[in-house]
Amino acid sequence: MIAGGITKFKKAHPDKDYRLLVKEAFDFALADVPRLKREQIDGSVGSYFSDHFTRQLQAASMVQDYLGLCPRPSRRVEGGGATGGLCLQSAWEAVASGRMSICLAFGFETMSRVNTWKGNDFIALASDTNFDYPLGGFYTAYYAMMITRHMHEFGTTREQMAMVSVKNHRNAIYNPYAQKPSRLTVEDVRNSPMVATPITLLDICTMSDGAAVAILADEAAAEAVCDRPVAITGIGAGTDTMRLADRPREKVPLLPNERAGDYRKLKYPGVHSCRGGRVAARQAYRMAGLSDPVEELDFVELHDAYTSSEIQTYEDLGLCRYGEGGRFVEEGNPFMPGIDYGLTGANGRFPLTKVGTLPVNPSGGLLACGHSIGATGLMQSVFAFWQLQGRIKNHLGSASLQVKNPKRGLIHSHAGTGTYITVTIMEKT
Amino acid sequence: MHRTAGGTFNGGSDPLIIRDYYEIEYRHSYAQDSPFFTGIAQGKLLGTECKRCIFRFATPRLHCNRCGRRTRWFELPLEGNIHTFTTCYQAGELFRNETPFSLILVEFKGADTLFLSRLVGPEPGTIRIGMAVTARFVTPPQFRITDVYFVPVHRSTRGNRVPRASLTKNEL
Numbered sequence: 339m340i341a342g343g344i345t346k347f348k349k350a351h352p353d354k355d356y357r358l359l360v361k362e363a364f365d366f367a368l369a370d371v372p373r374l375k376r377e378q379i380d381g382s383v384g385s386y387f388s389d390h391f392t393r394q395l396q397a398a399s400m401v402q403d404y405l406g407l408c409p410r411p412s413r414r415v416e417g418g419g420a421t422g423g424l425c426l427q428s429a430w431e432a433v434a435s436g437r438m439s440i441c442l443a444f445g446f447e448t449m450s451r452v453n454t455w456k457g458n459d460f461i462a463l464a465s466d467t468n469f470d471y472p473l474g475g476f477y478t479a480y481y482a483m484m485i486t487r488h489m490h491e492f493g494t495t496r497e498q499m500a501m502v503s504v505k506n507h508r509n510a511i512y513n514p515y516a517q518k519p520s521r522l523t524v525e526d527v528r529n530s531p532m533v534a535t536p537i538t539l540l541d542i543c544t545m546s547d548g549a550a551v552a553i554l555a556d557e558a559a560a561e562a563v564c565d566r567p568v569a570i571t572g573i574g575a576g577t578d579t580m581r582l583a584d585r586p587r588e589k590v591p592l593l594p595n596e597r598a599g600d601y602r603k604l605k606y607p608g609v610h611s612c613r614g615g616r617v618a619a620r621q622a623y624r625m626a627g628l629s630d631p632v633e634e635l636d637f638v639e640l641h642d643a644y645t646s647s648e649i650q651t652y653e654d655l656g657l658c659r660y661g662e663g664g665r666f667v668e669e670g671n672p673f674m675p676g677i678d679y680g681l682t683g684a685n686g687r688f689p690l691t692k693v694g695t696l697p698v699n700p701s702g703g704l705l706a707c708g709h710s711i712g713a714t715g716l717m718q719s720v721f722a723f724w725q726l727q728g729r730i731k732n733h734l735g736s737a738s739l740q741v742k743n744p745k746r747g748l749i750h751s752h753a754g755t756g757t758y759i760t761v762t763i764m765e766k767t
Numbered sequence: 768m769h770r771t772a773g774g775t776f777n778g779g780s781d782p783l784i785i786r787d788y789y790e791i792e793y794r795h796s797y798a799q800d801s802p803f804f805t806g807i808a809q810g811k812l813l814g815t816e817c818k819r820c821i822f823r824f825a826t827p828r829l830h831c832n833r834c835g836r837r838t839r840w841f842e843l844p845l846e847g848n849i850h851t852f853t854t855c856y857q858a859g860e861l862f863r864n865e866t867p868f869s870l871i872l873v874e875f876k877g878a879d880t881l882f883l884s885r886l887v888g889p890e891p892g893t894i895r896i897g898m899a900v901t902a903r904f905v906t907p908p909q910f911r912i913t914d915v916y917f918v919p920v921h922r923s924t925r926g927n928r929v930p931r932a933s934l935t936k937n938e939l
Contacts, residue, residue, distance in 0.1 A: 352782050352784060353781075353782050393787070393789065453860075455857075455858075455859060455860040455863055456860045458857075458858070458859045458860065459859035459860040459861060462859045468797060468800050468804075468912065469800075469826055469883060469912055470883055470912075472911050472912050472913055473870055473883060473884065473885055473912060473913065474855055474858045474859065474862050474865075474868065474870060474885075475858060475859025475860070475861055475862050476855060476857070476858045476859045476862065478855070478857070479853050479855050479858075479870050482853035482855075483851045483852065483853050483870065483871075483872060484851070486851045486852060486853060486896070487850065487851035487896070490851070490896050531856070532856050533855070533856060533857045534853045534854065534855040534856065534857070535853050535854045535891065536853075537853075579832070581826055581883070582872065582881070582883065583825065583826045583872055583880055583881040583882055583883050584824070584826060584828075584832070584880050584881075585880070585881075586879075586880075587879075609850070609851055609872060609881070
């Protein structure tokens with residue numbers, strides 16, 4: 339990866355359509371690599387989730403046109419919430435196969451064009467429309483059922499979920515691109531309006547307007563135009579059944595740091611875990627040569643559409659064992675060192691004894707940055723790129739979110755109730 | 768403000784925003800899932816079974832996702848247990864006037880997968896994993912998945928199972 343660009347994620351950008359949002363993100367990226375000429379870009383992959391939001395089919399063609407990249411090759415990829423992650427991997431494939439030397443990945447969503455409830459409706463249409471959607475048309479309900487079972491199996495608590503919200507919203511205070519930075523307490527999260535038990539309003543990300551781009555290049559091109567390129571060293575992807583009801587209850591696919599004995603009684607994935615995420619992580623770790631993710635990763639940007647899904651994802655990625663996700667956050671592992679979360683000391687009752695073992699969502703994640711669906715997975719790649727370049731301060735105006743000397747990061751993009759999941763490992767060169 | 772059949776123009780605003788509407792009638796076919804939907808219209812819950820894998824799908828699919836062979840229809844019991852649940856206080860646009868409502872995934876004896884449905888009756892906060900539930904059917908059928916819903920099974924003092932009274936469509 340040689341450059342990244344993003345727009346601020348906002349509830350609404352009424353003065354810019356998706357073409358202009360991508361153009362801004364694209365120009366941002368180009369400005370970061372002045373030696374790269376637009377003519378050197380061989381083609382693009384575009385991503386957005388829903389034609390319903392744009393009411394413009396082939397909207398990615400409209401962007402290709404607006405950016406002045408015609409007649410070069412382009413395609414749109416779509417995969418629900420994982421659209422951005424899939425887009426990045428598609429661009430990687432274009433370069434890795436030798437088809438392109440330099441490929442642009444761009445993504446966007448303009449979700450403000452309909453009201454929130456219609457937006458929820460569009461999102462829920464990405465569930466089985468015969469058997470699931472007509473029962474409520476609501477994705478939060480599916481995640482609520484998943485975490486209810488997770489709580490039943492493993493004893494995960496609402497307070498542990500709330501700690502994820504406190505962490506990510508507080509991190510975002512130092513990220514000017516984030517939509518919803520806030521200083522919250524565990525009580526604020528628990529006492530916010532109930533949406534679908536046990537998930538409250540502050541356990542859920544917001545819909546956004548926004549765009550993000552990543553420019554990928556082969557080694558020779560990267561060295562020619564970029565002083566500090568970041569290597570993509572591991573790619574993984576997985577899927578699962580569209581309906582939660584159809585998930586099997588079998589054995590856990592193990593990571594190198596796990597043993598079969600860890601999960602003798604666990605029926606997997608059931609509705610409490612995401613098999614696609616585990617499979618994606620396993621491929622990416624193998625390709626990047628990782629055997630112990632907590633030791634070998636320096637930060638993670640993962641798809642926290644819900645506080646509950648961040649906890650589920652710790653386990654899928656093997657940051658802790660299945661069942662230990664709640665404890666992982668309670669101990670402080672995914673928190674950023676040096677940031678006061680208000681959880682400890684006089685006003686807090688949480689010891690956070692292991693702060694910073696592996697920071698998760700230092701950017702603020704989807705919960706606080708917002709979720710502009712087609713852009714989200716690419717936004718993660720941009721934050722990871724800046725982390726690995728050590729340039730968080732240059733771009734965010736503060737070094738508070740800069741992980742110290744990071745060598746390797748992981749980004750994770752997720753659709754449906756785990757129906758498409760991508761994991762990408764990025765490394766400092 | 769200027770109204771036309773095509774929308775509303777908020778004069779003088781920058782950017783210019785208009786209201787726009789979009790309506791479609793689909794001829795939606797349940798296709799190979801049809802026997803399930805005609806089944807619930809007749810008060811039956813149909814699953815499918817793969818004889819080769821010895822695997823029973825509580826939510827039917829005409830082809831087994833394990834071996835790819837065609838499955839056979841079978842009748843599920845009407846009673847099951849709650850595998851997980853949630854009570855929704857918000858919903859997608861079409862369902863907001865139905866809140867609060869509860870969703871459950873039901874597990875059945877003799878089936879290997881689950882079934883998503885609404886649970887009607889118990890107060891929010893009293894629903895528990897493992898609770899016994901029984902299917903009820905809406906009459907006349909609307910030929911939608913909401914034609915079936917579940918109510919808790921209450922045991923009488925003699926140990927007989929007494930399902931709660933059936934509800935009409937309006938009470939759902």
